[in-house]
Amino acid sequence: MSVPQSPLFGSVAEVTERLAEAGYLASTAVATTVYLADRLGKPLLVEGPAGVGKTELAKAVAAATSSGLVRLQCYEGIDEARALYEWNHAKQLLRITAGQGRESWDETRDDVFSEEFLLPRPLLTAIRRSAPTVLLVDEIDKADVEVEGLLLEVLSDFQVTVPEMGTIVASRRPFALLTSNSTRELSEALKRRCLFLHLDFPDAELERRIVASRVPQLAESLVEALVRTVRVLRELELRKAPSVAETIDWGRTLLALGLDTLDDDAVRTTLGVVLKHQSDQLKAAAELRLN
Amino acid sequence: MSTAGTIGPGAGPAHGLPGHLVDFVGALRRHRVAVGPGETVDAAEVVTVLDLLHREQVREGLAAALLRRSGQRQVFDALFDLYFPAAIGAGSGEVDVPRIGDGDAGPVDIGALRDLLADLLRNDDDAALAELARAAVEALGRSGAAGVGAERSGAAPSWSAYQALRLLSPETLLAQIMDDLRAAHDEEPSRFADEIARRAIRERIARFRAMINDEVRRRTAETLGREQVARTAVPMQAEQVEFLSAYAEQLAQLRRIVHPLARRLASRLAVRRRHAKRGELDMRRTLRRSMSTGGVPIKPAFRTRRPGRPELVVLCDVSGSVAGFSHFTLLLVQALREQFSKVRVFAFVERTDEVTHLFEPGAELSGVMNRVLREARLVSFDGHSDYGSSFGTFAEYWGDAVTPRSSLLILGDARNNYRDPNLTVLRRLVGQTRHAHWLNPEPRRQWGSGDSAALRYADMLPMHECRTAGQLADVVEALLPV
Known part of the structure; x- marks a missing residue:
């Protein structure tokens, strides 16, 4: 492990406060786990449905601690060359041709596998930065199982091994945050190295505050009605339950349409903003007697 | 939290906070939340850096260190409340309960x-x-x-x-x-x-x-x-609730885990497919190739696998006793339908009827069981399950649904109310299919007891015990085609 470094936050309350300054209203669960992840130097694995603010959390932590955000967006088929590092082959070839006839092979080889020809990808970038860094590995569940193996070394020891150059150890441990929509089960090995946070829909009080802070022009009574309706919708067995992002979108929609109450007509015309499936809309309309 | 380990009898010897934490982890394990020693050490570390006076922070901190899956949270919360109680005794509440009379101990109004x-x-x-x-x-x-x-x-x-x-x-x-x-x-x-x-x-x-x-x-x-x-x-965790004893609320909870479960199965399947991309060694082609290298088989040839997406025929008991199990399994099959080239669903109580149209993609699935019972012709005499006559009607009207390409899946507890199990027809059906399996929600030791014909059916096709969603997922994963 690298040199001990001073923690970013002093207490859980301070986490809440500074995240709020960065525009992220954190629940006790979020604040506590962020504090622990920083304090224990462990990566934080955030799991939960789409649109509850997993990626936002990473951005907010970066903003609150004035760290740089390094983001690795995972997708199916992502590999070492995209996640860790790559040699700049074209430049290496140029270098070899340029030096031809003037220097020995040994010199050329040593020069070609040096810093200058290394293309760092997000993981290596995050490790090598000396300034405070938040490393966001987004949607890790989309990546293949092999990438998880790659992450193990990076996340447990915060080091990367480049065979030609040796092992690069982090001079300053980044705050690592992994997000997952749980489309697949992550490997036990990876989970064991992380603190686990299941981010679910916030409680009513918190959601009201989130909507009010994101759409400040919205009247308080309307926010109240909006959140209550969305919470009832979540209780129905729908294909896709509306998330916080959708509540905010709904608020913005009502604002843009200049509606100041959530009456039947308003709901009927704008329900598509929160429910994205036709069958969900039909079901909600029938169950909530909207016809 | 200073009172930890001293509460009530049966708390075991007090070893301070570490011992108490270990007791707590033990309780989690007894509820089938897998917690390793590494996680316990993490939890101990968590406790050292948190302010123990903030109970909610301790709760969240321990959850972050000990849990690895979201379905475990309910169990965790209940146990946390037991091991780290918010108050001892009556606590110091602010609320005064209204009582009859003036005293503090009068009966409650x-x-x-x-x-x-x-x-x-x-x-x-x-x-x-x-x-x-x-x-x-x-x-x-x-x-x-x-x-x-x-x-x-x-x-x-x-x-x-x-x-x-x-x-x-x-x-x-x-x-x-x-x-x-x-x-x-x-x-x-x-x-x-x-x-x-x-x-x-x-x-x-x-x-x-x-x-x-x-x-x-x-x-x-x-x-x-x-x-x-x-x-x-x-x-219990939703995945470990027994189908046959689940009540309505637990069944609703189960329905919510169908899609995560199906996704998990599908992704594990994808991994298995990738590993099994290369088939077994093709002797004939390897030897033919080795001729060009003087009889030394330098480049072995492998058979390529054909992705087999079989047709699935589900025969499903929907009588009251096993309805929860059938419903869940049908939802799971529906969620996995991409894995099959064609799915046909038949429901039966006393006789069989096809209900595939109710499970079309995009159909509203939460009330589908009621529609099955309302719209399909399942009853002919008294409405008690009759496996024998159900297999009979199935073979008579839809016998052509099972072909050598199809897999037959039968769901039910095989409780036949002492009627004729009609083994001949089932044997013929099983013989016509590529695979046939029976999923039974009853515990294995009860098979064959009373009016259960499970053991007699089990002689004819493999029968699997599927008491919980977890077990069902394992069985289905093993059955799915690679």
Whole structure:
């Protein structure tokens, strides 16, 4: 492990406060786990449905601690060359041709596998930065199982091994945050190295505050009605339950349409903003007697 | 938290906080939450850096260190409340329970208490509700209620969620709260607004019921010892609830895990497919190739696998006794339908009928079981399961549905009400298919007991025990085609 470094936050309350300054209203669960992840130097694995603010959390932590955000967006088929590092082959070839006839092979080889020809990808970038860094590995569940193996070394020891150059150890441990929509089960090995946070829909009080802070022009009574309706919708067995992002979108929609109450007509015309499936809309309309 | 390890009998020897933490982890393990020693060490570290006076922070911190899956949270919370109780004894509540007479120990005035509860439910104040739950359980357990034959005095206190909820009967407050809300508005609210308010209140009432249950569990743990309570009163993870004994709420919870479960199965399958991309060694082609290298097989040839996406035929008992299991399995099959080239679903009780059209993609699936029972012709005589005649009608009308390309999946408990099991027809059907499997929600030791024909059917096709969603997932994963 690298040199001990001073923690970013002093207490859980301070986490809440500074995240709020960065525009992220954190629940006790979020604040506590962020504090622990920083304090224990462990990566934080955030799991939960789409649109509850997993990626936002990473951005907010970066903003609150004035760290740089390094983001690795995972997708199916992502590999070492995209996640860790790559040699700049074209430049290496140029270098070899340029030096031809003037220097020995040994010199050329040593020069070609040096810093200058290394293309760092997000993981290596995050490790090598000396300034405070938040490393966001987004949607890790989309990546293949092999990438998880790659992450193990990076996340447990915060080091990367480049065979030609040796092992690069982090001079300053980044705050690592992994997000997952749980489309697949992550490997036990990876989970064991992380603190686990299941981010679910916030409680009513918190959601009201989130909507009010994101759409400040919205009247308080309307926010109240909006959140209550969305919470009832979540209780129905729908294909896709509306998330916080959708509540905010709904608020913005009502604002843009200049509606100041959530009456039947308003709901009927704008329900598509929160429910994205036709069958969900039909079901909600029938169950909530909207016809 | 300084009192940890000293609560009640049966708490075991006190080793301070570390010992207590280990006890807690042990309880989690007994509830099939897999926690390794590494996680326990993490939890200990968590406890050292957190302020132990903030109970919610300790709860979240331990959850972050110990849990690895979201479905485990409910079990964790219940056990956490037992091992790290919010208060000892009655606690120091702010809420005064209204009583008959002046004293502090008079019987509880249920009417006034219900009014208080209605106010809190209307105002949606969670903290106050929790306080009220605590005070109400305490007062009702110690002093009883006035005028309902539940007065107690002097006797040992008894904590009962059933009694508290029966006396308070929060459900019956719904109409009163709705009237209050309507009176607060000048104009008549629309039906939609009304419905939203009604459902919101109902959800709060459910929350209050849960609070009463939690509180009673905590108080009981103080008298009986928490190991005892942890064993009997802590809810199971949804995946480990037995289908046959699940109640409505658990079944609804199960339905919510269908899609995550299906996704998990599909992704594991994808991994298996990738690993199995290369088939077995093709001897003939390897030898033919080796001729060009002087008989040395330098480049072996492999058979390429054909992706087999079989047709699936599901025959499913939908009689009352196994309905929960059938429903869940059908939803799972529906969620996995991409893995099959064609799925046909048949339901039966006394006779068989095809219900594939009810499971079309995009169909509304939560009420599908009711539609199956309403629209399909499943009953001919008295409505008791009759496996023999069901197989008979299936073979008669849809016998051509099973082909050598199809897999047959039969769901049911094989309780045949002592009727003819019709083994000949089933044997013929099994012979026509590529694979046939039977999923049985009963525990294996009960197979063949009483009117169960399970063992006789099991002679003809492999029968798997599927008592819980977890077990079902394992079986289905093993059966899915690579």
